[in-house]
Amino acid sequence: MEQQAIWAIIIFLAMYALIISEKIHRTIVAMAGAVLMVVLGIIDQETALHHIDFNTLGLLIGMMVIVNVTAETGLFKYMAVEAAKKAKGEPIRIMIVLALITAVCSAFLDNVTTVLLMVPVTFSITRQLRVRPFPFLVTQIIASNVGGTATLIGDPPNIMIGSEVKELTFMAFLQNLAPIAILIMAAYVPLFVLLFRKQLETTPEAKASVLAMDSSELIEDRRLLIKCLTVIGLTLAGFFLHQAFHLESATVALAGAFLLLLLTGEHKMEHALTRVEWTTIFFFVGLFVAVSGLVETGVIAKLASGAMEWTGGEPVASSMLILWLSAIASAFVDNIPFVATMIPLIQEMGQMGVQNLEPLWWSLALGACLGGNGTLIGASANLIVAGLAGKEGHPIRFVEFMKLGFPLMLLSVAMSSIYVYLRYLM
Amino acid sequence: MEMQAYIAIAVFLVIYGLIISEKIHRTIVAMIGGVLMVVLGIVDQESALHHIDFNTLGLLAGMMIIVTVTAETGVFKYVAVRAAKKAGGNPVRILIALSLITAVGSAFLDNVTTILFMVPVTFSITRQLKVSPMPFLITQIISSNVGGTATLIGDPPNIMIGSAVKELTFTAFIYNLAPIAAAIMLVYIPLFIWMYRKQLRTTPELTRSIMELDEKELITDRPLLVKSLSVLGLTILGFFLHQALHLESATVALAGAFLLLLLTGEHSMEHALSKVEWPTIFFFVGLFVLVSGLIETGVIAELAVRAIEMTGGDPVATSMLILWLSAIASAFLDNIPFVATMIPMIQEMGNMGYGNLEPLWWSLALGACLGGNGSLIGASANLIAAGLAGKEGHPIKFVQFLKVGFPLMILSAAMASVYVYFRYLIG
Amino acid sequence: MLKYEFDPRILDIRESENENDAEFLIRIPDGSPGLAEMRKVQHHFEDDNDYTDVLFYLYPNHEFKVILQREHYADFLAELMKRKLLRSLEWTD
Numbered sequence A: 001m002e003q004q005a006i007w008a009i010i011i012f013l014a015m016y017a018l019i020i021s022e023k024i025h026r027t028i029v030a031m032a033g034a035v036l037m038v039v040l041g042i043i044d045q046e047t048a049l050h051h052i053d054f055n056t057l058g059l060l061i062g063m064m065v066i067v068n069v070t071a072e073t074g075l076f077k078y079m080a081v082e083a084a085k086k087a088k089g090e091p092i093r094i095m096i097v098l099a100l101i102t103a104v105c106s107a108f109l110d111n112v113t114t115v116l117l118m119v120p121v122t123f124s125i126t127r128q129l130r131v132r133p134f135p136f137l138v139t140q141i142i143a144s145n146v147g148g149t150a151t152l153i154g155d156p157p158n159i160m161i162g163s164e165v166k167e168l169t170f171m172a173f174l175q176n177l178a179p180i181a182i183l184i185m186a187a188y189v190p191l192f193v194l195l196f197r198k199q200l201e202t203t204p205e206a207k208a209s210v211l212a213m214d215s216s217e218l219i220e221d222r223r224l225l226i227k228c229l230t231v232i233g234l235t236l237a238g239f240f241l242h243q244a245f246h247l248e249s250a251t252v253a254l255a256g257a258f259l260l261l262l263l264t265g266e267h268k269m270e271h272a273l274t275r276v277e278w279t280t281i282f283f284f285v286g287l288f289v290a291v292s293g294l295v296e297t298g299v300i301a302k303l304a305s306g307a308m309e310w311t312g313g314e315p316v317a318s319s320m321l322i323l324w325l326s327a328i329a330s331a332f333v334d335n336i337p338f339v340a341t342m343i344p345l346i347q348e349m350g351q352m353g354v355q356n357l358e359p360l361w362w363s364l365a366l367g368a369c370l371g372g373n374g375t376l377i378g379a380s381a382n383l384i385v386a387g388l389a390g391k392e393g394h395p396i397r398f399v400e401f402m403k404l405g406f407p408l409m410l411l412s413v414a415m416s417s418i419y420v421y422l423r424y425l426m
Numbered sequence B: 001m002e003m004q005a006y007i008a009i010a011v012f013l014v015i016y017g018l019i020i021s022e023k024i025h026r027t028i029v030a031m032i033g034g035v036l037m038v039v040l041g042i043v044d045q046e047s048a049l050h051h052i053d054f055n056t057l058g059l060l061a062g063m064m065i066i067v068t069v070t071a072e073t074g075v076f077k078y079v080a081v082r083a084a085k086k087a088g089g090n091p092v093r094i095l096i097a098l099s100l101i102t103a104v105g106s107a108f109l110d111n112v113t114t115i116l117f118m119v120p121v122t123f124s125i126t127r128q129l130k131v132s133p134m135p136f137l138i139t140q141i142i143s144s145n146v147g148g149t150a151t152l153i154g155d156p157p158n159i160m161i162g163s164a165v166k167e168l169t170f171t172a173f174i175y176n177l178a179p180i181a182a183a184i185m186l187v188y189i190p191l192f193i194w195m196y197r198k199q200l201r202t203t204p205e206l207t208r209s210i211m212e213l214d215e216k217e218l219i220t221d222r223p224l225l226v227k228s229l230s231v232l233g234l235t236i237l238g239f240f241l242h243q244a245l246h247l248e249s250a251t252v253a254l255a256g257a258f259l260l261l262l263l264t265g266e267h268s269m270e271h272a273l274s275k276v277e278w279p280t281i282f283f284f285v286g287l288f289v290l291v292s293g294l295i296e297t298g299v300i301a302e303l304a305v306r307a308i309e310m311t312g313g314d315p316v317a318t319s320m321l322i323l324w325l326s327a328i329a330s331a332f333l334d335n336i337p338f339v340a341t342m343i344p345m346i347q348e349m350g351n352m353g354y355g356n357l358e359p360l361w362w363s364l365a366l367g368a369c370l371g372g373n374g375s376l377i378g379a380s381a382n383l384i385a386a387g388l389a390g391k392e393g394h395p396i397k398f399v400q401f402l403k404v405g406f407p408l409m410i411l412s413a414a415m416a417s418v419y420v421y422f423r424y425l426i427g
Numbered sequence C: 001m002l003k004y005e006f007d008p009r010i011l012d013i014r015e016s017e018n019e020n021d022a023e024f025l026i027r028i029p030d031g032s033p034g035l036a037e038m039r040k041v042q043h044h045f046e047d048d049n050d051y052t053d054v055l056f057y058l059y060p061n062h063e064f065k066v067i068l069q070r071e072h073y074a075d076f077l078a079e080l081m082k083r084k085l086l087r088s089l090e091w092t093d
Helices: A002-021 A026-039 A045-050 A054-071 A073-087 A091-110 A112-129 A134-149 A157-163 A170-199 A205-211 A223-242 A251-266 A267-274 A276-298 A300-312 A315-332 A335-351 A359-371 A378-389 A398-425 B002-021 B026-039 B046-051 B056-073 B075-085 B091-108 B112-131 B135-149 B155-165 B170-196 B204-211 B222-241 B249-264 B267-274 B280-297 B298-309 B315-332 B334-351 B360-369 B380-391 B399-425 C032-046 C069-081
Strands: C002-005 C010-018 C021-027 C054-059 C062-069 C088-091
Touching: A002 A276, A002 A300, A026 A276, A026 B298, A045 A091, A045 B334, A054 A073, A054 A112, A054 A157, A054 A223, A054 A251, A054 A276, A054 B399, A073 A091, A073 A251, A073 B360, A073 C088, A091 A112, A091 A170, A112 A134, A112 A205, A112 A378, A112 B170, A112 C054, A112 C062, A134 A359, A134 A398, A134 B280, A157 A170, A157 A251, A157 A335, A157 A359, A170 A223, A170 A359, A205 A335, A223 A251, A223 B380, A251 A267, A267 A300, A267 B280, A267 B360, A267 C069, A276 B267, A300 A315, A300 A335, A315 A335, A315 A359, A315 A398, A315 C002, A335 A359, A335 B091, A335 B135, A359 A398, A378 B280, A398 B135, B002 B026, B002 B280, B026 B046, B026 B280, B046 B280, B046 B298, B046 C069, B056 B155, B056 B222, B056 B249, B056 B267, B075 B091, B075 B112, B075 B204, B075 B360, B091 B135, B091 B170, B112 B135, B112 B380, B135 B170, B135 B380, B135 B399, B155 B170, B155 B249, B155 B334, B155 B360, B170 B222, B170 B360, B170 B399, B204 B249, B222 B249, B222 B334, B249 B267, B267 B280, B280 B298, B280 B334, B298 B315, B298 B334, B315 B399, B334 B360, B360 B399, C002 C069, C021 C069, C032 C054, C032 C069, C054 C069, C069 C088
Parallel strands: none
Antiparallel strands: C002 C088, C010 C021, C021 C062, C054 C062
């Protein structure tokens, strides 16, 4: 048994190092690690399957399908153009409005999906205004990570926590995390204005051409739009009520997804399913299995008892440790594997007698989600935006981003610490 | 409890009806059915998940990834052109060669995948020979269903059976099913020649144009070819040894898939993952959940009791009933939902004290796989080939296929009955 | 240089330069068959994975502003030609 635990740790550390090095795609590394755990007999396939959190996967897949179909309606373009007109074509105001749209969308959609929808629109508007896209892209990245913190479905760490801990319902996430996410956004908006005010100057003609745009022609398929909005509405209602109906979130999301496909007909299905980010899904599968090797060999339990001894099981110290550790770790490494490791660790602490786990869960969620703003590699959404921007000839540099993101991240984590302390630990 | 069973039956029948009607895509219907079972509280998500056979899904996804990457090397085209040249450019001999390749390919790859490779090559060869592609397409469809019968990974019914019944290993499938599949192919080949001999005439010039093709040009990426074939070989070796290594087949297939992606690098990954047939995978997910509703409410157990009563638990009668029922049902319905329903029923019969289940499993596998030849809608590979042919202006008509496929299917099911009787039931 | 001719009954094209970009102002008269074709051109450039090659802005009265990178100039005109929105397209010295 000891021997197996050592093997599990070696595989896990090697895998983690390879993921951080980014030499090989993280999905391939995670799946290879998972296969090794099974092939070396550390766990069998049956046990590995039980550790894969299919609720997380089902929820992600369902939401991605819904978004893929909705993106075809032109709704997101429409919203952006309307927003630009409402902002009177003033670049700084457009930037703030787009950041707020990103924050709200990220709360209810996957962050990566949200930025994928926002980036093309941003390029289109900045080109017309003849301003640099950089401030727009950076503020959207930051807004997406803050917005994603607010709900169970907003960000992968929250999805994973909500799916593992049945008591934390959709409503619970909203009640506990949305207030602090809103406060952070409220603090960020004036800072954004202050930081970018001077860079965003445009000509009166460019403003006029934005104001003259016709947004009504952007919605190409009105009937599809109605179907999509109805299904999204029903799905969100389902999330709010999922506890009352005794349904899990994956059932709600998949029910919404296939109801939408039923309404739109099969020609949308192939496209919607192919566009699901399967690389991300398999990354999750690999990670869950790799972490299960650590759980089954007792490594996680060891770590938990170590953490308990260190903080003496004291709630304030444990919460703050988790919050700051998660934030700093998530700034530099992928937060998904980090959270996948932390969840069983916190559960283990619960079994060892820590009374109230709730502050710990919220600390983990806040740290892992907000930490993503620390660097350009802190969250998948950051990398996606950077990738797209680079391809379009506007590369976002690591240091350039960090100069803004890291201080803003520290500010938000400090705010969260106060919030967690005052609300749960006093 | 009674009430829930009736609701489960109602949902199941409506969904089954909708799948047969083909008005709405089967994946959407099956997933809606699965969701209904959970939403109506017949099963909860947790137990529904336990009924989803992730081993089947992992095996399918893994093999699809390996095949997608391998296809990029052009090796499948190479094999077909090489076979055509070896056949001396003679159409009838090419027909036989391509059928045999399809049969062997289907034994180790998914049938649909095999057909997807063979159809384009077939069109290119028949166009050059100026002969009708129809005989080629029909014989390839039939060969793919026979070839798929031979191994655990050849056809979805076998994958599902092999995954649900741990004792039936990869080698057990080959040992028990490959002999009869080979025998059926041996009987079919002279029949193919006799049926199509007259339709397939060409001129010496056209024959020569086939012989002048340079198949080596078809291999587009030699380093990739070496990687793909090594991984494919290792994976198949893994299947042979999976019992000895204490690994399940999905682990073997996924290990092969991600080893290949590790070797080829990430640019292949996005493409390979998006080419996995996700609609098929979700069709399975929906069906497993749908059937789990029947299992959890005791409907399947009830059916198993009735079946045992009907045959009096007699092994010969039970095996023959399963074999012929599966064959006829699979000829006209999708065999995947049928097999998904039959597996728990046979397991239930085992729980009720029925003696040796093995003949029943082989009967189910043979009936469900071979039955696919009975009509154009009997198997997904048939539909895919028909769809591709129609798109190219050579539609395969339902009746036209039925006239050839149905008698051949009855012949193979009869051969399978004799085989099962003599190998497992006598004495 | 690329030289093109169009039919004013189908559409009207005005071209201007703007730093590294070319700008087209394309107006399509009411009832012209060009509108459906122009939308296809728009889809062609918007559905690919390159977000900033050719950008479309819609204005009232079927007016399209198109901002495109210089290196996609020929691409865009060829697409218009393919959709029969241009009468001729040829290389001149």
